[in-house]
Amino acid sequence: MYVFQKNGDDSELQSCLDLAIENEDRSSEDLARQGLYFSSDDVFRSSCIQYLGTLNLITEKDIVKGLEDESEIVRIEAISIAEYYESNSVDKKLSEICFDEKDEFTLAQIMFVLGVKEVNCDYNVLKSEDVTNFV
Known part of the structure; x- marks a missing residue:
């Protein structure tokens, strides 16, 4: 188990995780997962999600x-x-x-993500004669 700072400054662990992301080092999975759940450092928790997502280690529970x-x-x-x-x-x-x-930017991002997931790209392109017959 890792020790996270009560004052919310896990910058030392942040450096380790940044290096692991850069090197695509999957051995820091425990650090990232524990950091996501137990750290008080907002930036570090964000990096934990980034690490887990970038290396395809993230779970549904982690995202939620x-x-x-x-x-x-x-x-x-x-x-x-x-x-x-x-x-x-x-x-x-x-x-x-x-x-x-409450944040409008974050809300817009959520709506964008949900919209992208709902877009169905399986459609038939109309031919020019279909368009003229339709008008």
Whole structure:
């Protein structure tokens, strides 16, 4: 178990995690997961989500934890990762937090992510003769 600072300054651990992200080092998974759940440092928790997402180690539970975080920085990182994660629970949580989100930028990002997930790109292109017959 890692020791996280009560004053919310986990910059020493942040440096380790930044280096692990840069080197795509998967051995810091425990640090990132414990940091997400137990650190008081907003920036560090955000980096934990980034690390887990970048290295495809993130779970549905981790994303939901990030979406529920009190820190806007952490929520924004979780929303960014949620865009690429297929999960009804995550999508439901995104929809739920729309009603409580106070920050307009964060709300716009949530709506964008939900919109992107709902776009159906499987459509037939109309031919020019179809358009002239339609008019």
